[in-house]
Amino acid sequence: MNAVTRGLNGLGRLxxxxxxxxxxxxIIIMGLMSFNASPFYMLPIEWSTVWYETFFANSQLIAAxxxxxxxxxITTVISAILGTAASLALYRYDFPGKPILTAALLPPIAIPxxxxxxxxxxxxxxxxxxxGLHAIILGHVALALPYVIIVVxxxxxxxxxxxxxxxxxxxxNQWQVTRRVTLPWIAPGVIAxxxxxxxxxxxxxxxxxxxxxxxxxxLPVEIYAAIRxxxxxxxxxxxxxxxxxxxxxxxxxxxxxxxxxxx
Amino acid sequence: xxxxxxxxxxxxxxxxxxxxxVSVRFDDGGFYALLGPSGSGKTTLLRxxxxxxFPNSGRIEMDxxxxxxxPLEKRQIGMMFQNxxxxxxxxxxxxxxxxxxxxxxxxxxxxxxxxxxLELVQLGTLGERKPHQLSGGQRQRVALARAFVxxxxxLLLDEPLGALDKALRVDxxxxxxxxxxxxxxxxxxxxHDQEEALTMADRIGILKxxxxxxxxxxxxxxxxxxxxxxxxxxxxANILSGTWTGKAMVMADGTTIEISGAGNRKPxxxxxxxxxxxxxxxxxxxxxxxxxxLTGRVIRKMFSGVxxxxxxxxxGREIRIVxxxxxxxRLIDGDPVTVTWPADSTFPVA
Numbered sequence: 031m032n033a034v035t036r037g038l039n040g041l042g043r044l045x046x047x048x049x050x051x052x053x054x055x056x057i058i059i060m061g062l063m064s065f066n067a068s069p070f071y072m073l074p075i076e077w078s079t080v081w082y083e084t085f086f087a088n089s090q091l092i093a094a095x096x097x098x099x100x101x102x103x104i105t106t107v108i109s110a111i112l113g114t115a116a117s118l119a120l121y122r123y124d125f126p127g128k129p130i131l132t133a134a135l136l137p138p139i140a141i142p143x144x145x146x147x148x149x150x151x152x153x154x155x156x157x158x159x160x161x162g163l164h165a166i167i168l169g170h171v172a173l174a175l176p177y178v179i180i181v182v183x184x185x186x187x188x189x190x191x192x193x194x195x196x197x198x199x200x201x202x203n204q205w206q207v208t209r210r211v212t213l214p215w216i217a218p219g220v221i222a223x224x225x226x227x228x229x230x231x232x233x234x235x236x237x238x239x240x241x242x243x244x245x246x247x248x249l250p251v252e253i254y255a256a257i258r259x260x261x262x263x264x265x266x267x268x269x270x271x272x273x274x275x276x277x278x279x280x281x282x283x284x285x286x287x288x289x290x291x292x293x
Numbered sequence: 294x295x296x297x298x299x300x301x302x303x304x305x306x307x308x309x310x311x312x313x314x315v316s317v318r319f320d321d322g323g324f325y326a327l328l329g330p331s332g333s334g335k336t337t338l339l340r341x342x343x344x345x346x347f348p349n350s351g352r353i354e355m356d357x358x359x360x361x362x363x364p365l366e367k368r369q370i371g372m373m374f375q376n377x378x379x380x381x382x383x384x385x386x387x388x389x390x391x392x393x394x395x396x397x398x399x400x401x402x403x404x405x406x407x408x409x410x411l412e413l414v415q416l417g418t419l420g421e422r423k424p425h426q427l428s429g430g431q432r433q434r435v436a437l438a439r440a441f442v443x444x445x446x447x448l449l450l451d452e453p454l455g456a457l458d459k460a461l462r463v464d465x466x467x468x469x470x471x472x473x474x475x476x477x478x479x480x481x482x483x484x485h486d487q488e489e490a491l492t493m494a495d496r497i498g499i500l501k502x503x504x505x506x507x508x509x510x511x512x513x514x515x516x517x518x519x520x521x522x523x524x525x526x527x528x529x530a531n532i533l534s535g536t537w538t539g540k541a542m543v544m545a546d547g548t549t550i551e552i553s554g555a556g557n558r559k560p561x562x563x564x565x566x567x568x569x570x571x572x573x574x575x576x577x578x579x580x581x582x583x584x585x586x587l588t589g590r591v592i593r594k595m596f597s598g599v600x601x602x603x604x605x606x607x608x609g610r611e612i613r614i615v616x617x618x619x620x621x622x623r624l625i626d627g628d629p630v631t632v633t634w635p636a637d638s639t640f641p642v643a
Contacts, residue, residue, distance in 0.1 A: 192378035195345060198365045199372040200392030200443060210391070214382040 057273060064266035081267040091268065094252035098232055101163070101248060105170040105231040110224040112171070113178025114216070118208070120179075121186045135176045143236040146173065151240045165241040166248065170231040177230060178223035185219025225279070232272075295356040295446040295479060296321040297342060302351035304337055311337040312348070313503040319447070321356075324473050325481045326494035330526070334503040335483045336451060342481065343449050344368040355446050371440030371478075375452040377432045379424040385411070385435050386420040392443035410442040413472060430461050437469070441476055448473075450482035454489060466492050487527045491515060499523050516569075517554075521642045524567040531573070531612050532642070534565045542566060542641075546608050550585055551636035558641070565642055571615040572638035575603055576631045577624060586633045587612065591624050605632055 067078035085091060120132060138146070150169050151161075159165055189212065197207045213220075235250040242251050249272075253265055297319040304312040312334045319325045327335040340346045342353060344365035353361040360368055379388050389410055393403045411417050414434035424432055433453070441448055453469060454462045470493050473480050484490050490497045491511045498508040499522070507514060507523040515527055524530040535544040539560040542550045552566050579588040589607035596618075603614045603624065612632055616622050624630060 190376065190378060192374045192376060193380065195365070196372065196374060196378040196439075197380070197391065197395075199343060199345075199368075199370060200395060200439070201366050201369070202391070202395040203366060206395050210395075211380055214380075 060266050061270045061273070063263060064270045066263065081262075081264045082271075084262070084264040085267045085271075088264065090247075091249070091252055091256070091264070094247045094249045095268070097163070097246060098249040101166055101170060101238075102228045102231040104167050105174055106224045106228045108167070109171050109174040109178050109227040110220055113175050113223055113227075114182050114220050116175070117179050117182035117186055117216075118212070120183065135179055138173070138176050143173070143234070147237040147240040150237060154241065161241050161243050163246045166238050166246070169237045169241050170227075170234055173234065173237060174227035174230045177226040178220075181223035181226060182216055182219045185216045185222075189215050229276075297447050297479060297481070298352075298354040298357075299338070299342065300352040300354070302338070302341060302348050302353065304334075304341060304346065304348050310503045312341070314351070315500075315503070315505045316351075317498055317505055317508060319479055319481055320496075321479055322477050323479055324470070324493060324495045325479075326490035326497045327481065327483045327500060328485070328487060328490040328497055328527070329500035330485060332502075333500040335485075335500045337503075338500070339449055339451055339481065339483045342447070343370050343372050369443070369446050371443060371445035371448045373433075373436045373440045373448070373450045373453060375455050377424075377436035377456070379432055379435055379439070381424055383423075384420065385416065385422050385424070385427070388424070388435055389439045389442050392439065396443070406442055407438075410438040413475065414438045429457050430465060433457065433465065434468075437472065441472075441478060445478070448478050448480040450480065452484055453482050454486075455484075462489075469493060491527070497527075499526060501526075517640050518567065518642060521565060521567070524642050529570050529613060529615075530567040531570060532565055532567050533610075534563070537562045537564045548587065548608075550639060552639040552641055553637045555641055566639050567642045568634055568639050570602065570613040571600075571617075573612070573614040573632050573634040575605070575614050575616055575622065575624065576633065577628060579629050579631055584633060585636060585639060586631055588629065588631050591626055591628045591630055593626065594624070603630075605630055607632065 062075060064081055065075065065077055065079065067076040067080055120128065147169070150165075150172070154160060154165050154168075159168065193211050193215065194207050197211045202210065233250065234248070235254065238248040239251050239254070242248060247255075249268070253268065256262065256265060299318075300316050302312055302315045303310070315334070315338060327338060329335045337346065341348055341361075344360075344363060348361055351361070352359055355368075380391065383391070386407055389407045390403050393406060398406075407420075408417070411420060414437055416431060416434050416438065419427065419431065424435070427435065433456075437450075437453075440450075450469075454465050457465060466489060482493070494511060496508060497511055497514050499506045499514070501522050506520050507518060514523060518524040518527060518530075521532065524532070533542070533544060533550060535542040535548075535550065537555060537558045537560060542552055542564055544550060550566065555564075558564060587605075587607040589605045589612070591603055592606045592611070593604040595602040595604070598618070600615050600617050601622070603616060603622075605612045605614060614632060
């Protein structure tokens, strides 16, 4: 009995170990190879930062990176504000069609981005929005909004209704209640939703690819174009930078979330 | 501060009548308990006075001014919630200052009033703590200070001691009463705990199924309840039924029970009367005695420290008698006994 349990325990650990290897090994290899001077992945690794230098010298990739960061930042801010406002409206008010609207929030997440991208391209051309930076931002906001609303809604569900009632009984108007009681409570949800929005936007390839114009490309689109022309390890360097940055952001957020939470 | 008067207040949720034509007056400076089991409408009434909910019909007046359509944030009430509803992101001081800040009062005045309020609830030194760093009793004091610091017209407390453990509850009963006396504010609290109502309130209103069944001062309403519900909900009562003869009540088995204050009953009318278990005496044997008496057998003795409750079986009915343990009663199960009680402790109930 004991031996069986121990055996199962060992199997479980092996499984978790394999899972982690499966998830992280490609990333680790990519990180290592970004420091290898050989463009053909020759071993042993000859340590060098040449690919990082190449990347920082590639003005097209750098421009695309700034573009991506800019688009992601704008998308984050817009969708965090709009999404939070929408969540509050769904939480506070009853209006005709509310159940339909709530239900309609989920499917866009499940629709393949290829379809959404095509639909957006056709629609944006139809109404004269066209392509370009503004179109990409518009598209990204539309993609990110449901994530923000869902995350903020989940946080709002944990808000005790007595808190808002108490604030009102003390004489606070709607805006004072929202600013001093509701928003501080849902802040971790808004930040988490914003991060989702940032990730959705920064990762986004299909919609950006459809809506980008040659001068206004994003990093994923540029990486794709570069790989098509012939793979160079400078892509490893870009990817490593992105991974380190996003992990840092996630860790900082996790800490913040803990301090901002109720306990 | 203000007197509050509720007139013919009704509120329905679908077909369920949560409040049914309730009228009651809360005097200026009084401490009033709304007592009732869950679902009796007491919380609905409190929330209506606060302004969280609006009545279907009827009026709510504060100092004669009709307020039933005034929104919550303009009604100037102080509400303490059962779970206290302290703002978790604010310190104790900020919690108490909230109501003054949203009124746009000058900073020095806010500071002075918050300080005075925290001192009154004996939390002067904990101003910088966050709610989660406080004990249950301390949180309650913060909630109370936050509610009365705005000088509300009326202080409303929803199950004020419900979330505290037994020992703390007894302390806080005295403390709440002290604070209420000191600020002299009209206070209405909701409770399902009859002991809490009897200990703290100047007046008690008993609710059942959305109706105000009875109201009065604690001693009056305990010693002479008018209704069967009040008699049994507010403490324990032995209920006897029979027929009014014009002078006394005769039970089905022929026993005559003398009662006090029969009202305007007609002879031949069926009636019920109630006797508190601690008003009855127990004597061994079945010797005849004058006055109200029933004979029977002890079927159970329940010891509870200060007193013991004897369950005595008399002709087909069980009667409970509470005997203080300062008297030495050596009765055991099966002993024949005589239960006696005075006529003036026997009151008719409807």
